[in-house]
Amino acid sequence: MDNILEMKNITKNFPGVVANDDISLDIRKGEIHALVGENGSGKSTLMNILYGLYDADSGEVFLNKKKVDITDPRTAINLGLGMVFQHFMLVDTLTVAENVILGSEPARMHFINYKKAVDDVARLAKEYGLRVEPRSKVADISVGQQQRVEILKALYRQAEVLILDEPTAVLTPQETEELFQVMNNLKKQGTTIIFITHKIKEVLAISDRVSVLRRGKLVGTKNTKETNHPELAEMMVGREVLLRVEKTPAQPGKTVASIININVRDRVGTHKVKDVSLDIMSGEVLGIAGVEGNGQQELIEAITGLNRAESGEVLLHGKPIHKLPPMPIKKRGVGYIPEDRHKRGLILEYSVADNMILGLHSQAPFVEKFLFRNEKAIQENAQKLVEEYDVRPPNIKQLVQTLSGGNQQKVIVAREFSRNPEFLVCSQPTRGLDIGAIEFIHKEIIRQRDNGAAVILVSAELDEILSLSDRVAVMYNGEVSAVLPVEKTDERQLGYLMLGGDAQKAEGDVEIETAAE
Amino acid sequence: MWEYITFFFNATILAAALRMATPLIFTSMGGIFSERSGVINIGLEGMMLTGAFMGMMVSHYTGSPWVGLLGALVSGAIMGLIHAVASIQYKANQVVSGTAINIFAVGFTVFMLRTIFNVAGTSPPVPSIGNVSIPIIVDIPVIGQIIGRQNPMVYMALILVVVVHIFLFRTDWGLRLRSVGEHPKAADTVGINVFLTRYMAVIMSGALAGLGGAYLSIAHLSRFGDGMTAGRGFIALAAMIFGKWTPFGALGASLLFGFADAVQMSMQELGIPRHFVQMTPYILTMVALAGFIGRATPPKAIGKPYEKE
Numbered sequence: 001m002d003n004i005l006e007m008k009n010i011t012k013n014f015p016g017v018v019a020n021d022d023i024s025l026d027i028r029k030g031e032i033h034a035l036v037g038e039n040g041s042g043k044s045t046l047m048n049i050l051y052g053l054y055d056a057d058s059g060e061v062f063l064n065k066k067k068v069d070i071t072d073p074r075t076a077i078n079l080g081l082g083m084v085f086q087h088f089m090l091v092d093t094l095t096v097a098e099n100v101i102l103g104s105e106p107a108r109m110h111f112i113n114y115k116k117a118v119d120d121v122a123r124l125a126k127e128y129g130l131r132v133e134p135r136s137k138v139a140d141i142s143v144g145q146q147q148r149v150e151i152l153k154a155l156y157r158q159a160e161v162l163i164l165d166e167p168t169a170v171l172t173p174q175e176t177e178e179l180f181q182v183m184n185n186l187k188k189q190g191t192t193i194i195f196i197t198h199k200i201k202e203v204l205a206i207s208d209r210v211s212v213l214r215r216g217k218l219v220g221t222k223n224t225k226e227t228n229h230p231e232l233a234e235m236m237v238g239r240e241v242l243l244r245v246e247k248t249p250a251q252p253g254k255t256v257a258s259i260i261n262i263n264v265r266d267r268v269g270t271h272k273v274k275d276v277s278l279d280i281m282s283g284e285v286l287g288i289a290g291v292e293g294n295g296q297q298e299l300i301e302a303i304t305g306l307n308r309a310e311s312g313e314v315l316l317h318g319k320p321i322h323k324l325p326p327m328p329i330k331k332r333g334v335g336y337i338p339e340d341r342h343k344r345g346l347i348l349e350y351s352v353a354d355n356m357i358l359g360l361h362s363q364a365p366f367v368e369k370f371l372f373r374n375e376k377a378i379q380e381n382a383q384k385l386v387e388e389y390d391v392r393p394p395n396i397k398q399l400v401q402t403l404s405g406g407n408q409q410k411v412i413v414a415r416e417f418s419r420n421p422e423f424l425v426c427s428q429p430t431r432g433l434d435i436g437a438i439e440f441i442h443k444e445i446i447r448q449r450d451n452g453a454a455v456i457l458v459s460a461e462l463d464e465i466l467s468l469s470d471r472v473a474v475m476y477n478g479e480v481s482a483v484l485p486v487e488k489t490d491e492r493q494l495g496y497l498m499l500g501g502d503a504q505k506a507e508g509d510v511e512i513e514t515a516a517e
Numbered sequence: 518m519w520e521y522i523t524f525f526f527n528a529t530i531l532a533a534a535l536r537m538a539t540p541l542i543f544t545s546m547g548g549i550f551s552e553r554s555g556v557i558n559i560g561l562e563g564m565m566l567t568g569a570f571m572g573m574m575v576s577h578y579t580g581s582p583w584v585g586l587l588g589a590l591v592s593g594a595i596m597g598l599i600h601a602v603a604s605i606q607y608k609a610n611q612v613v614s615g616t617a618i619n620i621f622a623v624g625f626t627v628f629m630l631r632t633i634f635n636v637a638g639t640s641p642p643v644p645s646i647g648n649v650s651i652p653i654i655v656d657i658p659v660i661g662q663i664i665g666r667q668n669p670m671v672y673m674a675l676i677l678v679v680v681v682h683i684f685l686f687r688t689d690w691g692l693r694l695r696s697v698g699e700h701p702k703a704a705d706t707v708g709i710n711v712f713l714t715r716y717m718a719v720i721m722s723g724a725l726a727g728l729g730g731a732y733l734s735i736a737h738l739s740r741f742g743d744g745m746t747a748g749r750g751f752i753a754l755a756a757m758i759f760g761k762w763t764p765f766g767a768l769g770a771s772l773l774f775g776f777a778d779a780v781q782m783s784m785q786e787l788g789i790p791r792h793f794v795q796m797t798p799y800i801l802t803m804v805a806l807a808g809f810i811g812r813a814t815p816p817k818a819i820g821k822p823y824e825k826e
Binding site: 051053072073074077083085088089090091092093094098099101102103104105107110111112153157 | 687688689690692693695696699700702703704705706707708709817
């Protein structure tokens with residue numbers, strides 16, 4: 001097969017890092033080519049160069065054997081390249097059709113022919129099996145549908161090569177399967193696809209060939225059929241990787257925390273958490289699965305005191321904590337890993353040492369005589385934690401914002417876990433992290449469990465839920481629709497429940513313990 | 518009861534309301550251009566004032582208020598360009614840049630008035646645009662009294678609203694402008710030139726504010742006075758927000774505020790201090806911003822300079 005696209009010796013430096021180091025990549029016409037690597041390995045940089053958003057420092061791009069100079073997205077579009085970004089490039093307030101035609105509007109004398117726009121979009125959507133209503137506002141449709149709009153945008157511009165940047169990161173398993181169908185449809189119709197991901201399972205499921213990047217360099221390109229999961233993982237990380245979390249069966253003890261009929265409304269009055277009741281035992285991990293935005297975050301905020309529940313109770317060892325502010329809740333032994341480490345959990349402009357005492361900063365030994373910082377204690381604490389939790393670089397004076405995502409997360413984990421909390425609330429603890437850091441944090445969570453902590457784990461990653469949890473609760477539309485022992489459920493069933501499937505009719509003949517009990 | 522109603526809602530007051538609303542309509546349409554593209558334009562007041570002065574000056578020297586209008590348009594556009602360079606090119610804080618323009622315009626017009634006309638406070642009378650009657654309509658009872666005989670700029674303002682609406686919601690230019698104000702990176706990735714779009718929008722904004730100012734000096738009156746805009750630029754900004762950044766919404770708000778302006782004299786007769794009436798635009802704006810009348814959501818990217826990576 002012919003190469004439709006060749007990137008030759010691409011190098012791109014950012015201040016202090018070589019993002020792409022002499023990368024040469026061939027893409028064949030009509031293939032699905034997976035591009036994998038950990039975060040920061042240079043996948044997105046390479047694709048942004050291809051799409052004209054960055055200029056390469058050196059290197060050449062050939063399209064259909066002709067050298068091309070892609071200086072901006074407009075040129076890329078005209079050359080038949082289309083890109084679906086990880087963070088969608090959609091205007092919420094406009095309709096699906098408006099978003100699709102934006103920049104290439106069917107217009108006469110600058111007057112847009114909206115009828116033609118809607119018809120064109122509907123026709124394209126039908127042709128490629130991308131179900132979406134052209135007249136809907138983008139703000140009103142689901143994330144999966146928004147992604148289809150992004151793909152339609154590329155197809156509308158007659159893209160021959162479609163770049164998908166981590167398209168599955170925001171999708172449920174069912175939506176991912178639908179996306180794969182769409183990708184196969186596109187392939188059949190002759191579109192070439194570059195598929196960026198860091199999930200090896202997906203590479204094996206959909207791609208024809210796979211290229212692996214590590215630290216800005218191309219490690220190699222393989223035919224997907226001739227490689228396997230461990231080999232790709234090792235290529236990505238540079239060492240052998242433990243793919244499953246090793247853990248012994250849980251030894252649940254007495255109930256540590258009880259959540260009783262919690263209801264939460266948001267500022268505009270939407271009922272976000274509906275009558276949720278859960279018990280969490282010492283020595284177990286209770287996973288909460290669900291598509292994002294189904295009330296998980298609001299539930300966690302009600303437990304940790306960041307938000308007040310409208311009604312209901314949270315008991316820690318039988319004593320109510322739901323009326324307390326976050327600090328006293330922390331003092332009673334609740335550890336919390338927030339879902340957004342930049343917004344909550346870290347102060348990016350502070351040093352590693354200062355971040356490691358956040359929330360404890362007003363307690364001994366970090367403060368003396370009610371007022372003054374005890375620098376010695378703060379530094380000793382940080383030094384110890386940096387070593388114990390392998391934060392790199394191990395410089396406690398460095399600002400947290402200069403650390404990689406994985407090391408930032410380790411700072412939070414170190415701070416929260418080192419106090420041996422009895423009740424640990426982990427919300428998306430490994431989001432956006434690379435395999436190495438995920439492996440580390442998973443081990444630490446299990447270690448806390450084995451030390452007798454009660455753990456709540458909220459995650460959008462079903463793999464994470466299934467490998468860490470002992471019991472799994474599914475949240476849909478603010479309600480806990482089912483609580484299942486992990487060994488009696490699987491990805492398919494959870495995915496079905498996450499999309500609002502009826503717990504009683506869930507596939508697989510398992511007994512379902514309802515949340516209401 | 519009927520007395521009170523006719524006290525406020527009679528043809529004379531409504532015609533006056535339309536006249537008072539006209540500079541607000543021009544300027545709020547200008548505000549819509551700028552803010553829909555993502556650039557806050559608090560400098561409307563200064564752009565109006567500059568337009569009022571330059572309109573007067575050009576009218577004085579050419580003898581034609583219509584050429585004066587062109588002068589106001591160009592001078593407003595230049596003020597817009599200054600705001601654009603500061604806030605788009607150099608990514609300055611848009612509120613600070615706009616405020617600087619307001620302060621600059623006050624000093625500039627006072628200085629020019631003294632230097633060129635050698636007078637303080639008020640310019641000599643200059644040729645101005647006179648009222649016109651629209652045949653047939655002027656003979657309709659009540660309606661004729663309200664809209665049948667007005668200044669041509671009043672009619673221009675009303676037509677402008679329709680034109681801006683069509684521009685924003687029916688043309689590809691408008692679609693692109695709105696996308697730039699909502700999600701500039703998305704616009705960039707489909708090949709829209711974010712910087713150019715914003716430049717054009719802010720310059721347009723200044724030009725329309727300049728016309729709004731000129732209405733005061735060479736249509737409503739026929740002279741320029743120091744600080745004659747008297748906060749109307751801010752009221753226009755308020756009208757734009759109250760109208761949720763839509764042309765017809767801003768028209769409605771402008772008419773409401775124009776009406777408040779028109780009745781304030783009558784209010785005094787009733788013993789209500791006119792200052793209370795003068796507060797209404799701002800109180801209504803705060804009410805609108807606080808979300809009592811449906812949420813007033815500004816364009817998402819407003820106030821944020823666009824950084825290409």
